[in-house]
Amino acid sequence: MKKHLALLLALCMVLSLALGACGSKTEPAAQPSTPSTPSTTPSTPAQPATTPTEPAKTGSDEKVLTIGTYMAIVTLVPWKTTSDGDGYVIRQVYQTLLDMDENSNFLGNLAESWEASEDGLQWTFHIRKDCYWQRGNELFGDELVPVTAHDVKYSYEKYMDPDFGSVRYSDLVGTIDHIECPDDYTVVFYTKDIDVLFEYRMYQSYIICEKMIEANWDFENHPLGSGAYKFVEHKTDTHVILERNEDFFVRPALDRIVYKIITDKSVSAIALQNKEVDISLAILATEVANIAKYDYLRLASGGTGSYRWVGFRCDWSFFQDKELRKALRRAIDWDGAIAALFANDAGVELARRAYSCIPYERPGGDIDDSAKAMWESYDPAAAQARLDELGWVKGSDGIRAKDGQKLSFTLQVGNNDSARERLAVIIASSFQAIGVDCTAQTAEWGTHTTDIKEGNVEMYILGGYSSLDGGLRMMKTNATTHSPNCGYSNPVIDEKLNQAWKTTDYDARSAILRECAAIFAGDAAHLGGYFEYTQMGINTRVTDFDHASVYRPLCTATRNVGVE
Amino acid sequence: MWTYILRRILQAIPTLLVISFLIFSLLYLTPGDPIELIMGTEDEQISPEQRAIVEREWGLDKPFLVRYFNFIFNAARGDLGTSYVTSKPVFSSIMERYPATLRLAGSAMLLALLISLPLGITAALKHNSIIDSLATALATIGVSLPKFWFGLVLIITLSLKLHWLPTTATVNDMSQGFWPFFKAVIMPASSLALGMAATQTRMIRSSMLDVLNQDYVRYARSKGLKERSVIYGHALKNALIPVITVIGGEVGGMMGGAVVTESIFSWPGIGRLAVNSISKRDYPTIQGITLVMCISYMIVNLLIDIIYAWVDPRIRLDK
Amino acid sequence: MSDNNKVNEKDRVMDEIGLEALPVTNYWQDVIRLFTKNRIAVIGLIMMIIIVVLCAGAPLFTSHDPITEMNFSELLFRPGQGGHILGTDDLGRDIWTRLLYGGRNSLVTGIAVTLISAAVGIAIGLVAGYFGGTVEALLMRFTDIMLSFPFLIIAIAIMAVLGPSQRNVILALAIVSWPRFTRLTRGQVLQIKQLEYIESASVAGFKKGRIMFNHILPNCLGPLIIQATLSVGGAILSAASLSYLGLGADAAAPDWGVMLSQGRNYLQLAPHLTTIPGIAISLTVLSMNWIGDGLRDAFDPKMRK
Secondary structure, eight states: OHHHHHHHHHHHHHHHHHHHHHHTTTHHHHSOOOOOOGGGSOOOTTSOTTOTTSOOOSSOOOOEEEEEEOSOOOOOOTTTOOOHHHHHHHHHHSOBSEEEOTTSOEEESSEEEEEEOTTSOEEEEEEOSSOBOOOSBTTTBTOOOBOOHHHHHHHHHHHTOGGGOOTTHHHHHHHEEEEEEEETTEEEEEESSOOTTHHHHHHHOBOOOHHHHHTTOOTTTSOOOSSSEEEEEEETTTEEEEEEOTTSSSOOSOSEEEEEEOOOHHHHHHHHHTTSOSEEEEEOHHHHHHHHTOTTEEEEEOSSOEEEEEEEOTTSGGGGOHHHHHHHHTTOOHHHHHHHHTOOTTOOOOEEEOSSSSOTTSTTOSOOHHHHTTSOOOOHHHHHHHHHHTTOEEOTTSOEEETTEEOEEEEEEETTOHHHHHHHHHHHHHHHHTTOEEEEEEEOHHHHHHHHHTTOOSEEEEEOOOSTTHHHHHHSOOSSOSTTTSSOOOHHHHHHHHHHHTOOOHHHHHHHHHHHHHHHHHTTOEEEEEEEOOEEEEETTEESOOSOOSSSOSBSSSOBOEEO | OHHHHHHHHHHHHHHHHHHHHHHHHHHHHSOOOHHHHHHOOSSOOOOHHHHHHHHHHHTTTSOHHHHHHHHHHHHHTTOOOBOTTTOSBHHHHHHHHHHHHHHHHHHHHHHHHHHHHHHHHHHHHTTTSHHHHHHHHHHHHHHHSOHHHHHHHHIIIIIIITOOSOSSOSOSSGGGOHHHHHHHHHHHHHHHHHHHHHHHHHHHHHHHHHHHTSHHHHHHHHTTOOHHIIIIIIIHHHHHHHHHHHHHHHHHHHHTOOHHHHHHTTOOOHHHHHHHHHHHTOHHHHHHHHHHHHHHHHHHHHHHHHHHHHHOTTSOSOO | OHHHHHHHHHHHHHHHHHHHHSOHHHHHHHHHHHHHHOHHHHHHHHHHHHHHHHHHTHHHHOSSOTTTOOOTTSTTOOTTGGGOTTOBOTTSOBHHHHHHHHHHHHHHHHHHHHHHHHHHHHHHHHHHHHHOHHHHHHHHHHHHHHHHSOHHHHHHHHHHHHOSOHHHHHHHHHHHHHHHHHHHHHHHHHHHTTSHHHHHHHHTTOOHHHIIIIIIGGGGHHHHHHHHHHHHHHHHHHHHHHHHHTOSSOTTSOOHHHHHHHTGGGTTTOTHHHHHHHHHHHHHHHHHHHHHHHHHHHHOGGGGO
């Protein structure tokens, strides 16, 4: 008798687990936006109010902005960083000559104004006279030392020294011939050739000074620059704290910035809902609706779409056949797939289908119908018919083959983005449905990049190349690396791209790029792709945060982010 | 006893040599290019000149064996090298995180024992009762659902719905007193403890049942000894061997960090360091972590063996 | 030489005596009788059989296809909605179908990993515990080494060298899970080999192998069976983490562990994505547990009086 009871109970346990979890599904809807009152926010009573680890939330006059970042801090050394996560911090502590807005326009930062010579080979920057190196540290003490043109020259020359180990080395050496300082606040760059992206490079490199290098300053543990916020503390894998630089030419609106490192994006979204952070940097599609229902939160997109695409290895065996690539393209329901991957109840557009490989917001990305016309409509039946026509006929095992060779390949995707992984599943499943033996394989990131580089994958999903020169590098023949376009090469495009590179006029350059993108799309080097608009969740108490990016300085001449 | 411990310490030296060689070779076989992964971005490729410089700086241009012997030579002097990624000494990077890992592991273990000991013992004494099935059900669920599930469910209920606890750990030690630490550690520790408690409960129950059927326990009972003293004086101690082994394995495992739990609860432990350095192919850090892991395992296992001898004096260590 | 012969001779005699004393058929009949008498164990067995039949005969129980039937207009249906018994997942696939087909991979992985790692681990643990001394030191330090390897590195290396496939998933998981069995077995052996009957067996001149497998092993089966039954669940979950790392053969193929981990972002939005495969794994582990308990009791010499 007892055994029966025991059995029943054990089963009940398992079932209750199921019901408990399923039942909670209706809860979020039934319990609409009831934002927690300040008194119920988790505050730790035993904690002293002044502790830097707990941002002041209630009552205190201190203006603290807490940013939840999912990216670990890799390095805080300004010439070694490649990660956005580092950039969020470094951009506030150091200055660059120029800043860039959401429409790819350049704004002054350390430079007040700048101009290029007629021939485009000489760039002159006039530097602000009211920028100083941060005080209150062992290096500068209380002395107010201005940032001069010599510091700019010194920084760039250091970055162009191969032994210094800057990650920007090859970019800079490739374009800068030499640098001169006619006076303390003017710096002139002489370039080797016309470089339409010169301003972009001036946005990428941070300014340091000779005194730091000579003193063998510990950049990793004590970042020190001339930016609006001073470094206070970095607790590994926990947080970074910055405080206001009182010497900055405008008064930064925040007393403190706290970067909380919250690796898990779902948890970061919960922390935002709980008011533990003011900004959460990447809201997953599945969390968008949760954020949207609170009246004290808003969503904002980063502005520029990030390209994610499925590419053929165009120089591999049967993928050399453009017609096969085009036939396969018809089997994918791109609009449906993108809608499914980024579905959310709040109706926020998280991704847009890509017809061209240049982001809509970048020069040449504002496609006309020519690029769109290169795409056949989704029609799996037509794809099947076309494959039959091309000689790829279904065998007895249901898999298409031609000349004894099976239409069988692997689609590899890196394990860093769940949307891409799901896209791989959609594509492989769609192919399997029309007799194409495609295996979707998730690969560890390091392995994935090596495999692509060495040409070990037939089809892959990658992202990136959405920066100003992304499209250019994407479409160009590249013998040394497989990464951007995987063996695609078209002399017509190469010629046009060289021309675009030398065209300083924005509209003319855009037109050439647009033309290239249309040819590229027509050649079906990519199976397709989308532009992702990463959403940030922001508490409405954050002010002056119109362009949702913390990768830009939060306090400049034109922008000063604060909190209410 | 002391000679035994000394011998085990001496055994550690060849073990560490073997594991360092194995991890060195394994990393050599593992695809992934540290220079590309650390210096490059998804957008940016690294130039050949730059690559040559970095290779020289990191010593990657030297042959495999030269690199290995350099590593051994330096490690023998207590220098595990510097991380490719941060240029910080590997040893200090590991030690920066190790205490947090130990605190989480300790709390989780304590919690697991608090659940499993009473539950396991009761389940054994009340064989086939409700408590017994409850213990089985707990164990089943404990091993069948992944840690991220427990972690996220805890955060959703305790932080988002009930506002009892903060979502992320702001402290990981007692520097601000017990309560802040408790609030920070209770959720990650619980999500780790559930899985451990599952195995422990089952183990305790089973070996208690075994022991209770042994002749000497029957004899003790028949002699009219009090039930309590039979159970806690004789049975429990003898039932502990498999339980200790299981606990030891789990403690050892947690020394390497609990990656999933650490990521979900933003706990600054060694697991996240390990995953990050593996994804960047930061060889010195991976080697360092492996060595530290190996040492931790050997210490834990030595302790277990000593506890064996203490629990069951017939087990002679020196033999 | 002559010494050896003598021992063998003695052994042969003992073997005969042993066989006579306890006929093999009787022993197994006994085990089966004891097992079937245990109701919970039988229920566990029936549950297991049902699960296996459902998974093996998947096409009989569903009309959908687990991979190619995506329907973007039927995303995240709740159980019962739109004719889908257990609803649909984030790509509009029928969850019931994926559960049935997924069980094939998951059961094979879970059980194979457990069997291989248990066999290897128990053998090494028996030898180490029984022989002691240098043999033990060598074997146990070897397990220390295996335990301290970062799992991720092993997985990535195996994937790179051998290529992704279910067989290699099983291999990778077995490589990392056998040391647990070794340590557990050795701990038990250390305790049991002190018991009088083992000592008397060796004094009587029984072969070492025989003592190990016939006398020591049955007495330490209890904890091992528990570890084994619980590790089935662990293996299914770990296989999912491997497929996330790229060791899984096909990301589109259904698998319980993968279903669970892919549903992680839907905990609030559509919790059935994680709970359903979770329950499937739970029920499997539960039935294994019950079978395991029954087996333990059936094999345990002390329970057989």
